[in-house]
Amino acid sequence: MDKLLKVENLTTEFLTSEGLARAVDRFSFDIGHGETVGLVGESGCGKSVTALSIMRLVSDPPGRISGGSIFLEGKDLLSLTEKEMRKIRGNEIAIVFQEPLSSLNPVFTCGEQIREAIALHQKMGRKQSREKAVEMLRLVKIPDPGNRYFSYPHQMSGGMRQRVMIAMALSCQPKLLIADEPSTALDVSVQSQIMELLSDLRDAMSMSILLITHDLSVVAQMAERVIIMYAGTAVEEASVKEIFSDPGHPYTEGLLASIPRLNARVERLSVIPGNVPDPLNLPSGCRFSDRCPKREERCFAKEPPMFVAGKGHFVRCWLSEGQER
Ligand SMILES: Nc1ncnc2c1ncn2[C@@H]1O[C@H](COP(=O)(O)OP(=O)(O)OP(=O)(O)O)[C@@H](O)[C@H]1O
């Protein structure tokens, strides 16, 4: 069956005082119906800009989608008018951000904010949309939803606020939910509750999820496939199983080595030395070459294409040289 979302050569740039920065650079990936895909990479690699590009919410200026295409069930999102795009947002694609407090309006109750989202998108009357809002609060497992409807954001805990955001995002039954680090700001036990909630809701509502995180262990919990992103583009793509059992890119190996293991006797976690390069100042050849423990002469000469490393497994590294994708 055709893919739900198809992103091809997406390029998003920001005009900065130092020049044009390509935050996302010819990035391609897809998401199937009902599939959960993890998008993983270090801070600054372009995950959020990718999410905002799909929603067409990149602030212009300074940002601009300068190339590529985004198809949702064959519909070319980049060719839609702003009015048409507004119908897609919320109804077909919804997004949950990392910090729920800044996304909620402090002067309205949580319930009222969900009710408004429902009324706006589904053209329901006040009473009906209010019942639906309470039902959504119940769905995201907020205790005593009838009364919690009247709580203001500051009266809720961080975990509860994130549940409110999820309720709002899912109230119109989107086909695709983009969850941009939905649990990063929360403590570990609340984090796993939110992840559990998301996977229950995904199964109940048969939606697709683009799960953005810098943490591979979160992806292992709920995604089927992973895209590893580095400096604006994909460097590896594989099933979750293969990423863990047979990683192909030295960057992926570095990310795996930095996952804490409870039963390991290591003193210190291995972290990849250095930082994601500034988009204005990419190293020549492979983008990871300046940090790569396995680099060779040729890595500085030319950027590798995506090579086929197995069925559904692609690696952008000269060490995996073979058939090109
Ligand atoms: N409004 C902007 N103006 C200029 N540059 C920007 C803007 N927004 C993002 N960028 C740049 O785009 C690049 C990618 O940023 P992005 O926010 O997508 O990273 P991220 O992978 O989501 O990181 P994190 O894990 O920290 O959320 C960064 O180099 C960032 O500085």
Ligand SMILES: [Mg+2]
């Ligand atoms: Mg981000």
